[in-house]
Amino acid sequence: MKFPHNDxxxxxxxxxxxxxxxxxxxxxxxGEIWDEAFGAGLKALTLEYGTSQGSSLLxxxxxxxxxxxxxxxxxxxxxxxxxxxxxxxxxxIGDEVLTVQPNFPPTMDLITGLGFKRKLLKLSFEEAYRxxxxxxxxxxxxxTKLIILVYPLNPTGTVHSLQKIxxxxxxxxxxxxxxxxxxxxxxxxxxxxxxxxxxxxxxIKDNIIxxxxxxxxxxxxxxxxxxxxxxxxxxxxxxxxxxxxxVISNSVLDEYVAVQxxxxxxxxxxxxRIHAQQGLELTKQWVEVNDPFIEWNEPLAGALCCIKLKExxxxxxxxxxxxxxxxQSGIQLxxxxxxxxxxxxxxxxxxxxxxxxxxxxxxxxxTILQETAAxxx
Numbered sequence: 001m002k003f004p005h006n007d008x009x010x011x012x013x014x015x016x017x018x019x020x021x022x023x024x025x026x027x028x029x030x031g032e033i034w035d036e037a038f039g040a041g042l043k044a045l046t047l048e049y050g051t052s053q054g055s056s057l058l059x060x061x062x063x064x065x066x067x068x069x070x071x072x073x074x075x076x077x078x079x080x081x082x083x084x085x086x087x088x089x090x091x092x093i094g095d096e097v098l099t100v101q102p103n104f105p106p107t108m109d110l111i112t113g114l115g116f117k118r119k120l121l122k123l124s125f126e127e128a129y130r131x132x133x134x135x136x137x138x139x140x141x142x143x144t145k146l147i148i149l150v151y152p153l154n155p156t157g158t159v160h161s162l163q164k165i166x167x168x169x170x171x172x173x174x175x176x177x178x179x180x181x182x183x184x185x186x187x188x189x190x191x192x193x194x195x196x197x198x199x200x201x202x203x204i205k206d207n208i209i210x211x212x213x214x215x216x217x218x219x220x221x222x223x224x225x226x227x228x229x230x231x232x233x234x235x236x237x238x239x240x241x242x243x244x245x246x247v248i249s250n251s252v253l254d255e256y257v258a259v260q261x262x263x264x265x266x267x268x269x270x271x272x273r274i275h276a277q278q279g280l281e282l283t284k285q286w287v288e289v290n291d292p293f294i295e296w297n298e299p300l301a302g303a304l305c306c307i308k309l310k311e312x313x314x315x316x317x318x319x320x321x322x323x324x325x326x327x328q329s330g331i332q333l334x335x336x337x338x339x340x341x342x343x344x345x346x347x348x349x350x351x352x353x354x355x356x357x358x359x360x361x362x363x364x365x366x367t368i369l370q371e372t373a374a375x376x377x
Contacts, residue, residue, distance in 0.1 A: 002113065003109055003110075003112075004109045004112060004113070006105040006106075006109060006338055007335065007337075007338060008105045008338040011332075011334070014332075015332065016327065016330050016331060016332035017330040018330050018331045018332065018353070018357060018360065018361040018364070019349070019353060020331055020332060020333055020334075020349055020350075020352075020358075020361050020365070021332040021333050021334035021347065021349060022332075022349045022352040023154060023155065023187075023216060023302065023303065023304040023334075023347065023349045023351075023352070024215060024216045024219055024221055024303070024352055025190055025216065025217060025218070025219040025272040025276060025303050025352070026219050026271075026272055026275050026351060026353075027219050027221075027352070028218060028219040028220045028261070028268065032268070033257075033260050033261060033264050033268075041256065041260075042256065045252065045253065045256055047252060047253065048252060049248065049249050049252075050075075050249035050251070050252045050255060051249060052074075052240040052241070052244040052248075052249060053071075053073070053074050053075065053236075053240045053243075054073070054074060054075025054076075054227070054250055054255065055250075055252070055258075055259065058075055058255050058258055058259050058262070059071075059073045059075060059227075061259060061262040061263070062227050062229075062262070065262075065265075066200050066210075066229060067202075067203065068202050068229055068231070069231075071233075071236070072203075072229055072230060072231055073227050073228065073229050074227065074228045074236060074239045074240055074243065075225065075226070075227050075250050075255065076225075076226040076227060076228050076250075077225075077250060078213050078215060078221075078224045078225070078226045079184060079186045079211045079212055079213040079215070079226040079227075080106050080110075080226075081226065081243075081247070082209075082211035082226055082227070082228040083107055083110060083148065083182065083184070084110055085228065085239050085242050085243060086146060086180070086209055086228070086239070087111065087114055087116060087146060088114065088242050088246075089235060089238040089239055089242050090145050090180055090235075091114070091116050091145045091146060093115050093116070094116075094117065094143065095116055095117065095143055095144075095145045095146075096116065096117045096118075096119050096141060096143045096144040097111040097116050097118060097119070097144070097145065097146045097147075097148065098119040098120075098136075098139055098140060098144050098146070098147045098148070099111070099118075099119075099147070099148035099149070099150075100122075100123050100131065100148075100149060100150065100153070101123065101339075101340035102123065102129075102153075102154075102155055102306075102336070102339035102340045102341045102345075103148075103150060103153070103154065103339060103340060104150070104154045104155075104184075104339070105338050105339065105340075107150070107184070108120065108340060117143070119139055121135060121136055121139050122340075123153075125295075125308055129153055129156045129158040129297065129306075130160075131149070131160050131164065133164065133167065133168060133171075136168065137175075140175075140176055140179065142178075144179050145178060145179055145180070146180050146182060147168075147172070147179060147180070147181050147182065148182045149165070149168075149181070149182070149183055149184070150183075150184040150186075151183050151185055151188065151198070151201065152187045152188065152190075152198065152299070152300060152301040152302045154186070154302070154304065154339070154347075155304055155305075155334065155336075155339050155347035156297060156299065156304075156305065156306040157297075157299020157300055157302040157304055157305050158297065158299070159198060159300040159301055162198075162199050162204070165181070165183060165201050165204075165208070166201075166204055166205065168181060169181050169204070169205040169208055172207055173205070173207055177207075179207070180207055180208075180209055180235075181205075181207055181208050182208075182210075182211065183201045183208060183209070183210045183211075184210075184211055184212075185200060185201065185202075185212040186211070186213055186215065186216050186217075186226075187216050187217065187301055187302035188200060188212060188217070189212075189217040189269065190217040190273075190276065190301055190302045190303055190351070191273055191276070191301050192273060192276050192277040192280050192301075193273055193276075193277035194273075195273075195301075198301055202229045203229070203231060206231050206232055208230075209230045209235070210228070210229045210230075211227065211228050211229075212227060213225060213226030213227070214258055214261060214262075216302070216303075217269070218261055218265070218268055218269075218272070219268075220257075220258075220261060223254050223257060223258060223261075224250075224251075224254060225250065225254050225255065225257075225258040272351070275351060275355070276303045276350070276351040278355055279303060279351045279355070280299070280350055282350065282358055282359060282362060283305060283350045283362070284298070286362040286365075286366065287307075289366060290366055290369055292310075292313065292373075293309065293310055293313050293314075293369045293373055294307050294308060294309060294369065295307075295308045295310060296308065303349055303351020303352065304347055304348065304349045304350070304351070305348055305350070306336075306341075306346075306347060306348075307345065307346055307347075308345050309322065309344045309345075309346075312374070313373040313374050314344065314372070314373060314374065315374065316343075318372050318373065318374060319343050319344055320343070321372045322368060322369070322372040323335065323343070325368045325371065326365065326368055329364050329368060331361055331364060331365060331368075333346045333347075333348070334346055334348075334349070
């Protein structure tokens with residue numbers, strides 16, 4: 001079995017000066033959480049194996065914020081590994097995994113790479129990427145063992161209501177009791193300023209699995225720390241066994257740092273949410289200025305949004321020219337094809353760079369839009 005190639009790998013391997021492609025909040029620098037106690041704990045840390053389920057203290061802190069039991073949590077190598085383990089433990093060859101499109105590429109490609117049947121429910125820009133429950137259930141069959149929904153959605157910042165998730169869960173329990181519902185909450189806590197944090201789906205129903213990580217909202221993707229929650233004790237045991245047989249355990253060094261981050265979470269979130277609010281306001285202004293060329297659906301959470309190049313201004317040749325000129329200008333963009341959209345769409349991250357660099361990037365992008373559009377305005 002092979003995983004399909006996707007050019008999103010360039011986000012790791014080809015980093016341009018002005019990175020509008022990244023969807024994380026501003027990167028955390030270790031010095032922001034370093035103090036005497038942190039250093040002393042680090043010096044005393046024994047570099048032994050971790051446990052299959054993950055650090056007890058780390059799970060306790062996560063359980064407290066989710067208001068669930070710590071024994072219902074497994075620490076994973078980022079949220080993507082939580083998806084991997086869920087598929088591995090719930091599905092057999094020939095089973096179906098259903099998810100939405102657009103979506104984070106590894107979520108879609110893992111299904112194929114692991115040898116399961118992939119079903120994609122296409123969401124549309126014109127309908128603000130809202131999920132139609134009727135269409136979802138038309139796509140489910142007796143072979144569907146896992147449904148993956150993203151809340152908020154990458155790359156659009158769309159949010160499904162918790163009530164909708166609960167309705168879907170209830171109907172699955174009745175009509176497809178062998179099918180689990182996985183909610184990817186990676187961007188859930190990435191909000192703007194003092195906006196209300198989206199509530200978690202963890203613990204509301206036994207057939208719901210939730211995953212999240214410290215990567216996006218906390219700005220620490222280099223730690224590779226995520227978590228999976230399920231109130232199904234048998235599944236949690238199976239996940240722990242599968243984790244041991246694939247990666248053995250998480251890095252105890254990463255887990256130690258993760259504990260310190262969660263202990264300082266309020267101050268980390270405050271700084272990043274203010275920064276994301278500033279980035280969103282700048283992006284709103286930029287969209288208004290460039291209304292002749294582009295459209296968007298304003299995001300509800302996550303330091304990211306989806307931009308569409310208007311058909312009446314950009315044919316396919318001009319879309320290619322737009323990306324080429326952006327790259328030549330040192331601007332990194334997340335091509336819509338990465339996520340299952342067309343090139344006419346791109347993900348724009350507004351929470352990653354410092355504000356001055358974001359202003360510079362958006363100003364430069366305005367010039368590129370004007371230079372590559374069919375008609376000059």
